[in-house]
Amino acid sequence: MAKKILDAAGLFKINLISGEPFYTTYNVLDEVKSPVEREIVNGYLRSGKLKVFEISNEEIENERKTLKSSERLSDSDISVIVLAKKMGGGSIVYTDDYELQNTLSNLGIEFDGVKVNKIKKKYTWIYRCTSCGRVYNNRIEVCPVCGGRVKRKLKSSGSI
Ligand SMILES: [Zn+2]
Structure with a gap:
């Protein structure tokens, strides 16, 4: 069974995803602000169904430097990429963030959407x-x- 890594969108919909334990980072956990969502997530933490990893700022900055289109990715997004790389093959990232999906696709990291379909183009x-x-x-x-000043431009898009 693939190890499921959740970003914030994944955490908010954790009860819609099957196949625990789930994995995330402290950077993502910090994005869960609402008391209701917090309570749901805490339940998963207490029961051991959600495991949280510490990704250092240094690891995040190092990863950011290697990414070509990282300007729109938050530290939390990048912490997910670092975790996916650490966990290696057999892990899959759950995210609804198209920018993150696109980056994961370029890196060859498996991903899926939580409540929206995953992107069809790369x-x-x-x-x-x-x-x-x-x-x-x-x-x-x-x-x-x-x-x-250097600006980003779309070079090509194609099917995944
Ligand atoms: Zn110039």
Whole structure:
């Protein structure tokens, strides 16, 4: 049975997912603010059906540096990616966040949607300088050649 890693959307819908134990990170747990959801999640924690891992800020920052399109991913999203990599094959991430789904897809990490269907397309981004037009594959904010602002552009999309 695949090890199920939950992001915040997964935690909010934990009672709709079967196959415990579930796995998450403290960064994700911090996003559960409402007392009702908190109580449900605490029940899973007490019964051992939800296991929480500590991902350090250093691990998150290191992972962020390796990602090409990470500007919209929160620390919590990235902590999920780090956990999935640590748990390796046989783990699957439950998330409704398209940006996170897209990144997981590019990394070859298995994922599924919680209440929405998973994305059908995969996007590849390039980074283009708004002044000189040079194109870069990696996320940078300032063009190293002319100092212009670099913006993200869609390069291609295709079926997963
Ligand atoms: Zn430039």
